Amino acid sequence: MVVNSINFLLFFAVVFIVYYLPVSRNNPKFQNLWVFLTSYFFYGLADWKMIPLLLGSTAVFYLLGWWLKKEMNNNHASTASRITTLGVVIGVGILAYFKYLDFFAEQIASLLNGIGLHITWTTLNIVLPVGVSFFTFKLISYIIEIHREHIEPCRDFISFNAYIAFFPTILSGPIDRPYKFLPQLEKVRAFDYSTAVKACYLILWGLIMKMGIADNLATGVDRLVINVGQYSALDLILGFVLYPIQLYADFAGYSNMAIGVGALLGFNVTPNFNYPFFARNVADFWRRWHISLTTWITDYVFTPLNIAFMNLQKWGVIFAVVINLVVIGFWHGANWTYGFFGLYHGLLFIPLVFSGAFSKKKKLKAGKFGLIPIKDLSMMLFTYILVAIGHTIFRAPDVSTAFNYLGSMFNFSSLTSISDGWGMIIYAVVPLILLIMKEFVEIYHPKFRVMELRYKAVKYIWILFLFTLWFVTQNQDSSKFIYFNF
Amino acid sequence: MERKEIFAVLNAIFEDVLDLEGGVDLTDETSANDIEEWDSLSHIQLVYAIQKKFGIKFSSLEIMKWKNVGDLVNSLEEKLK
Numbered sequence: 107m108v109v110n111s112i113n114f115l116l117f118f119a120v121v122f123i124v125y126y127l128p129v130s131r132n133n134p135k136f137q138n139l140w141v142f143l144t145s146y147f148f149y150g151l152a153d154w155k156m157i158p159l160l161l162g163s164t165a166v167f168y169l170l171g172w173w174l175k176k177e178m179n180n181n182h183a184s185t186a187s188r189i190t191t192l193g194v195v196i197g198v199g200i201l202a203y204f205k206y207l208d209f210f211a212e213q214i215a216s217l218l219n220g221i222g223l224h225i226t227w228t229t230l231n232i233v234l235p236v237g238v239s240f241f242t243f244k245l246i247s248y249i250i251e252i253h254r255e256h257i258e259p260c261r262d263f264i265s266f267n268a269y270i271a272f273f274p275t276i277l278s279g280p281i282d283r284p285y286k287f288l289p290q291l292e293k294v295r296a297f298d299y300s301t302a303v304k305a306c307y308l309i310l311w312g313l314i315m316k317m318g319i320a321d322n323l324a325t326g327v328d329r330l331v332i333n334v335g336q337y338s339a340l341d342l343i344l345g346f347v348l349y350p351i352q353l354y355a356d357f358a359g360y361s362n363m364a365i366g367v368g369a370l371l372g373f374n375v376t377p378n379f380n381y382p383f384f385a386r387n388v389a390d391f392w393r394r395w396h397i398s399l400t401t402w403i404t405d406y407v408f409t410p411l412n413i414a415f416m417n418l419q420k421w422g423v424i425f426a427v428v429i430n431l432v433v434i435g436f437w438h439g440a441n442w443t444y445g446f447f448g449l450y451h452g453l454l455f456i457p458l459v460f461s462g463a464f465s466k467k468k469k470l471k472a473g474k475f476g477l478i479p480i481k482d483l484s485m486m487l488f489t490y491i492l493v494a495i496g497h498t499i500f501r502a503p504d505v506s507t508a509f510n511y512l513g514s515m516f517n518f519s520s521l522t523s524i525s526d527g528w529g530m531i532i533y534a535v536v537p538l539i540l541l542i543m544k545e546f547v548e549i550y551h552p553k554f555r556v557m558e559l560r561y562k563a564v565k566y567i568w569i570l571f572l573f574t575l576w577f578v579t580q581n582q583d584s585s586k587f588i589y590f591n592f
Numbered sequence: 593m594e595r596k597e598i599f600a601v602l603n604a605i606f607e608d609v610l611d612l613e614g615g616v617d618l619t620d621e622t623s624a625n626d627i628e629e630w631d632s633l634s635h636i637q638l639v640y641a642i643q644k645k646f647g648i649k650f651s652s653l654e655i656m657k658w659k660n661v662g663d664l665v666n667s668l669e670e671k672l673k
Contacts, residue, residue, distance in 0.1 A: 187653070254656045404632055411651045412636045419640075423633060465633045 145271035156235035173260035192248035209440030280398035295372025305369035315359030321581035338520035428452030620662030
């Protein structure tokens with residue numbers, strides 16, 4: 107059941123009504139129980155066979171959390187470390203089995219075949235459980251944060267389940283951290299009208315981004331990596347330029363909807379994006395893109411590595427950064443393209459670490475005439491090109507197709523021809539221009555945001571306009587969310 | 593070493609490593625959220641400088657447990673005993 111469907115609307119209406127009924131309105135335990143039940147119902151519709159996995163792993167980590175705390179209280183530091191390691195191993199093990207076992211085994215088999223040992227590996231055809239990349243990360247985070255003394259174990263199994271299985275975010279994130287989410291489950295979530303309005307606005311924009319921009323761009327862009335040779339350089343360049351926007355609109359659109367739905371239930375879900383295409387270098391980009399994932403991997407992979415490599419100074423940082431980004435890459439799936447994608451970005455960090463630009467975070471400020479300063483704009487465009495190269499590798503079915511694609515953009519003889527099939531992207535133009543303007547205003551001139559203006563009439567007209575825009579531009583063949591695959 | 597003296601030394605280290613032109617006045621509650629220049633990279637540079645200055649070494653877990661400067665100073669005091 108995708109978020110942008112009638113079925114979901116009906117489902118959510120029921121969830122919402124019962125959640126704010128007089129009997130549940132002042133009772134967080136009842137609200138949590140309802141979230142737990144409806145989340146499992148939601149997950150069951152997506153993948154009922156995996157309910158034992160979800161419930162079972164949640165129960166295991168719940169118990170591990172209490173066992174860990176007991177050992178920590180008794181000052182058994184090495185036992186505590188071992189329990190934490192066990193938790194990490196179980197979590198990563200679940201992911202490794204479902205996500206990487208076939209890939210890993212195939213690589214070993216082809217390696218052995220390469221040196222003459224004839225091995226056949228019949229692919230187990232292991233089906234990836236829905237949301238496994240997201241809920242295992244929540245579980246691993248939980249056990250590590252107890253060990254780092256940043257949280258106490260959760261007192262209530264129902265609430266813990268509500269956190270892990272939380273239906274707005276279980277399928278594709280954002281990945282909420284326990285120290286931000288669990289405290290919210292302890293309090294009553296009372297209905298607040300202004301929060302609800304902001305949430306609906308966010309959901310509306312999410313729908314426009316996903317169905318108006320991403321799905322329309324996809325009709326022209328997606329086919330290009332399937333058969334590169336069929337397309338002209340102009341086709342490929344257009345796809346190259348548009349894909350990062352498509353991916354952003356798809357994923358940020360989904361994230362906005364998930365955050366909005368969470369907000370309607372009174373939850374503050376962690377953000378996933380912070381205007382990524384206004385990044386002035388690659389390090390800045392990664393602070394703005396898929397934030398819940400990159401901060402997770404930064405906290406649990408980069409930081410320990412960085413500490414371990416402390417004595418290697420800047421080279422230590424570079425090793426940690428490269429490993430960090432390769433992990434981020436491979437998190438997306440079992441394909442060399444993802445590893446390459448990560449490695450590519452990791453290497454781009456090297457000059458930034460040496461120059462010190464890695465950490466400088468100068469605020470974005472408007473220049474002449476209230477516009478983006480030329481220097482910033484050129485850095486943003488350059489960063490965009492670097493990101494687009496990485497995204498070409500990311501979306502290609504294999505590495506050779508990726509390089510074939512990038513190389514074929516320079517077939518200057520075919521720069522003047524273009525294929526049919528770009529027609530639908532016309533629908534994406536107006537929503538995209540509006541999106542860019544909206545983000546520009548939010549960063550550089552926040553006082554002029556439509557929703558901040560005093561005139562109610564303007565706000566209503568704007569919302570009506572956006573609703574109409576969504577209705578007119580939405581692609582009817584709404585494809586699956588890209589990040590359901592991860 | 594007195595806690596006040598430790599804070600004075602830390603102020604100097606923070607100002608140097610983070611390039612804080614206006615100086616800084618650390619308290620027990622100060623955390624990375626309060627200082628813009630203090631992120632995951634500069635954090636390690638700070639720890640490195642602090643270890644070097646005081647001639648001590650923290651374990652990874654200790655470093656990852658700290659939530660604010662107060663926690664850091666507590667660990668430091670333990671090590672200096």
